[in-house]
Each structure stands twice: as structure tokens, then as C-alpha cells.
Amino acid sequence: MAVELAGTYLPASGAPMVDIRKLWTVFTTPESRFVVHENLDLSVQRGEVLSIVGGSGTGKTVLLRQILGLETPSKGEIFVLGQPVAQMGQKGAASRIGMLFQHGALFSAFSVLENIAFPLRELKTLPSALVREVAMVKLQMVGLRPEDADKMPSDLSGGMIKRVALARALIMDPPLLLLDEPTAGLDPESSDGFVTLLRSLHRDLALTVIMVTHDLDTLFELSTRIAVLADKRVIIAAAPKDVIAFQHPFIHDFFLGERGQRAMELLREYPFAV
Numbered sequence: 001m002a003v004e005l006a007g008t009y010l011p012a013s014g015a016p017m018v019d020i021r022k023l024w025t026v027f028t029t030p031e032s033r034f035v036v037h038e039n040l041d042l043s044v045q046r047g048e049v050l051s052i053v054g055g056s057g058t059g060k061t062v063l064l065r066q067i068l069g070l071e072t073p074s075k076g077e078i079f080v081l082g083q084p085v086a087q088m089g090q091k092g093a094a095s096r097i098g099m100l101f102q103h104g105a106l107f108s109a110f111s112v113l114e115n116i117a118f119p120l121r122e123l124k125t126l127p128s129a130l131v132r133e134v135a136m137v138k139l140q141m142v143g144l145r146p147e148d149a150d151k152m153p154s155d156l157s158g159g160m161i162k163r164v165a166l167a168r169a170l171i172m173d174p175p176l177l178l179l180d181e182p183t184a185g186l187d188p189e190s191s192d193g194f195v196t197l198l199r200s201l202h203r204d205l206a207l208t209v210i211m212v213t214h215d216l217d218t219l220f221e222l223s224t225r226i227a228v229l230a231d232k233r234v235i236i237a238a239a240p241k242d243v244i245a246f247q248h249p250f251i252h253d254f255f256l257g258e259r260g261q262r263a264m265e266l267l268r269e270y271p272f273a274v
């Protein structure tokens, strides 16, 4: 049961922000049948930063797209803020969920401000001066300067492009933010800056975040919980230290192989993660 409060949708108290039940994803072609998710369950509570990790092709991106309503699972249910995704519609999803796509390119013919404002302008419910004002607030919220507003995407660094895409994802004040590889392709300094920004936005806006990342630094600096996708389902969703201790070949390779030392250092460095 969801309640609507001044335009903000919140699940009934104690109910998960996202609840995935017995989800199946099967892709079929005339020649083959390919099962990506099999009876997958996952719940995300309000205020969490839940990171999803898993091997290549385990269906992490597909899962994010299903939460957003862009793809329909073969079987099972997904509830977002207490409502079945299937009933949310495109506008409903946009006001509840912000999404930062891995290759979330900006519109190259639009300025920074026009890119940020785009989802709000599309709604056609607010006067354009107000849309501009809201977009300026978001621009500054992601650490860009007012003079960046009229720049074109081709004039921006990789870190700035991510910030513009993030401001666009947050334009409707969604309580839930989905991030697909938020720091991929950024140099270490830009990546650190972006992680710091994500952490402060998570805190200041009381966001719930679901993130897919392969990057251990991003993972340990932000996650309150890690869900591991393997064997077509979530094999564990727990605090980082408990995930690392869980016996599974993927977890061993991911956290305790060559990268393991860094994982252990990060675990000591970020008490947030334990």
C-alpha cells in the first residue's frame, strides 16, 4: 500500500522501497531459450545504498531496467514504493525513480541546462521559467557552476557529463536512484569526486540507491549492503563484511582474488561499509 504525500510517493511505513518476488527473466529465440534470472528475490529498504555485483551477463543491467519498467520480466513481480511496476506507467516511474545509465549520453544538440531540464519540460506542466529555475538548482546541487549552464556536451569532461546526467536523473526529486556503473570510464580523481557527491546526495536527499558497479572503491565507499547475483539469483544480500565471508566461487574471485587485498583495505578504511 503506497501513500502520496505532496507529490512524493512513499511506501507504507516499514514496507520495502523495492520488492522483487520470484522473478524470472527468459530470453527466447527460435533456436534457443536463455534463462537469466530464475526465482530471484530481492528487497531494498528505504535509505539503503544497495549494490548489485555479479559476473558479466548475470543480468544486473536487465534487473535495473525491469525496476524502471523499461523491460517486463517473464514471471514474478516487482513493487516499487509499494506499487507494481507494471501499473506505474512512464510518468509514474519518472517521478519515483531517477536513473543514471552507464552510457547515459546527453543530447548533443542541447546545452547542459536543457539536458537537465528535459524530463521536466517534457511533462509540459510547468512554465518554462520555472523549469529553468529548477534545473539551475539541480545543476548547482551536483557541483556544477551557473556558468556551465550554457555549455554544450562536447565542451564537458567525463566527470562533468556524469554530473549533468545525475542532475537530469534527479530533476523530478525521485526518492529512488538507480546507478549503472556510475564511475566507469572516469579517471581516479573524477571518480573520487563523483563518489563523494553521491554520498552527500544520498545523505542530504534521504535517497534510496540501487547501484551496479564492478569498481571496488565505489562499492566499499558507498554500499550499505551488497547483493550478489550468481546462479541466476541473489545468493546473498548483506553487509560487505558478511558478503566477503560468504563461500561462493564468484565471491572468492571477485573479492579475494588479486583484488582481494584492496577489498580488505577498503573494508578497514570505510567503517560505513561494515
Ligand SMILES: Nc1ncnc2c1ncn2[C@@H]1O[C@H](COP(=O)(O)OP(=O)(O)OP(=O)(O)O)[C@@H](O)[C@H]1O
Pocket (backbone or CB within 6 Å): 027, 036, 054, 055, 056, 057, 058, 059, 060, 061, 062, 063
Ligand atoms: N533484449 C534482450 N534479448 C536477448 N538477450 C538479452 C537481452 N537483454 C539482455 N540480454 C542478455 O541477458 C544477459 C544479461 O544481460 P545484462 O546486460 O543484464 O548483463 P550484466 O550483468 O549487466 O552484464 P555486464 O556486467 O557485462 O554489463 C546477457 O547475456 C545479455 O546478452
